[in-house]
Amino acid sequence: MIEINDLSKKIGDVQALDKLTFTAQDGHITGILGPNGAGKTTCLRVLFDLLKADSGQALVDSIDVAKSPIKAKRALGLFPDPFGLYERLTPREYISFFAGINGLSSKQAKQATQEVIESLKLEDIADRRCKGFSQGQRMKTALAQAIVHKPKNIVLDEPTRGLDVMSTRVLRRILADLREQGHCVVFSSHVMQEVAALCDNVILMSKGRVVAQGSPQQLIEQSGEQNLEDAFIKLIGSDEGIAA
Numbered sequence: 001m002i003e004i005n006d007l008s009k010k011i012g013d014v015q016a017l018d019k020l021t022f023t024a025q026d027g028h029i030t031g032i033l034g035p036n037g038a039g040k041t042t043c044l045r046v047l048f049d050l051l052k053a054d055s056g057q058a059l060v061d062s063i064d065v066a067k068s069p070i071k072a073k074r075a076l077g078l079f080p081d082p083f084g085l086y087e088r089l090t091p092r093e094y095i096s097f098f099a100g101i102n103g104l105s106s107k108q109a110k111q112a113t114q115e116v117i118e119s120l121k122l123e124d125i126a127d128r129r130c131k132g133f134s135q136g137q138r139m140k141t142a143l144a145q146a147i148v149h150k151p152k153n154i155v156l157d158e159p160t161r162g163l164d165v166m167s168t169r170v171l172r173r174i175l176a177d178l179r180e181q182g183h184c185v186v187f188s189s190h191v192m193q194e195v196a197a198l199c200d201n202v203i204l205m206s207k208g209r210v211v212a213q214g215s216p217q218q219l220i221e222q223s224g225e226q227n228l229e230d231a232f233i234k235l236i237g238s239d240e241g242i243a244a
């Protein structure tokens with residue numbers, strides 16, 4: 001479970017997070033939807049201890065990220081930018097390297113790497129260098145390294161950015177499987193349909209705050225609109241920076 005409690009962060013003159021508060025439950029996919037500049041990435045950077053908040057807390061399975069960053073990070077899988085893979089490594093080398101960073105012994109890392117290669121159907125490319133990989137192959141490799149240490153919580157920042165339809169569908173299936181296995185899955189997006197299709201719980205963010213939250217159906221009811229697209233726009237107060 002991930003808890004964001006009263007998180008505030010000022011960057012320069014911008015109040016990037018303004019008493020942001022929400023919870024992402026295990027066995028659920030939680031989507032953070034907001035226009036450009038809403039504070040989604042800033043929130044995730046605080047969650048990964050890449051940025052210190054001015055006040056408030058980010059908790060991963062009740063572990064305070066600022067107080068116990070290593071322990072918290074081991075309970076978290078971060079889906080990195082799939083375009084930044086080390087091109088000279090093979091997926092097997094890459095995934096097992098990250099398994100080691102996350103505290104697995106070399107024997108455990110080898111076994112966990114083989115398991116994740118099988119579960120994400122990466123066998124064909126597991127021992128090829130990443131250079132020249134398609135977007136979908138990169139995405140799966142990046143996701144494999146995020147989940148190789150079996151973190152209970154998996155966080156993805158704009159995971160479908162730049163992916164084609166086929167790869168997006170593969171990613172959606174994988175996220176749904178992780179939910180079925182009881183993981184807490186959180187992803188940020190500015191694409192409405194994606195959030196609507198996948199999420200049990202949607203956190204609508206604008207200007208560093210939560211402006212509404214609930215299931216897609218609850219958000220429609222809260223807004224008094226007929227469909228999710230109109231509900232999102234009404235609750236956020238603008239359609240600027242949001243994609244259909």
Ligand SMILES: Nc1ncnc2c1ncn2[C@@H]1O[C@H](COP(=O)(O)OP(=O)(O)OP(=O)(O)O)[C@@H](O)[C@H]1O
Nearest residue numbers: 011012014016035036037038039040041042043190
């Ligand atoms: N390093 C920085 N320097 C200056 N301003 C920043 C910096 N990082 C974030 N900000 C500002 O903080 C606010 C929140 O940015 P953030 O990147 O968290 O938004 P976002 O919701 O992820 O947006 P996007 O969908 O465009 O990625 C924005 O106004 C942004 O300009």
